[in-house]
Amino acid sequence: MNIETTGLGTLIILLAMAVVTLATRWGGVFVMSFVPIGYRVRQFIHAMSGSVLVALLAPLAVNGDNGARLALLTTAVIMLTLKKPLPAIAGGILVAALFRHLWPMLA
Template identity: 60%
Template sequence: MTVETTPTGILIIIALMAVVTLATRYGGAFVMSFVRISPRIESFINTMASSVLIAIIVPMAFSGDAGALAALATTALTMLIMQRPLPAIAAGILAAALVRLFTG
């Protein structure tokens, strides 16, 4: 199987990715509309969100560059201090940008 690198081929790939993304999002919401949300299921959903976040962050912590490590540390510290995710994310992005700006 080959991937076309023409503009039309790229647009087709983007469109297919959008369709798959929408299908999984709406499909998940549709399936969950038939499930009664008990405390056990709610705990599972909350734990899964944390697991996905950890699965993204841990590889970055071990193999990331200085900007990634600065972003990770800054985000964690800001979250511990402010207890709000949006400022913590913004601080992490700013830290990564500054480290990458000054270290090349």
């Protein structure tokens, strides 16, 4: 079904987006309220919480440009050495920006 992107149609699209997004925010909690949280479920959830982030980041690291890869590497190294997130994030962004400016051919 196609919706016109004018007037009422726009509103329908916005509401559909909002409802679908809300369903994702509430759905996980809702489903879990029917699942008894035993030892296995706890382990699954614990392992999954880090894995969500890794799964988000993996294609970024593999498919991103060299600026993106260097940024992630910088963040990881600073985080491992200083153990402070803000310098790690700022360092990563700075490296991506500098690399893309200085060596646009390699980025």
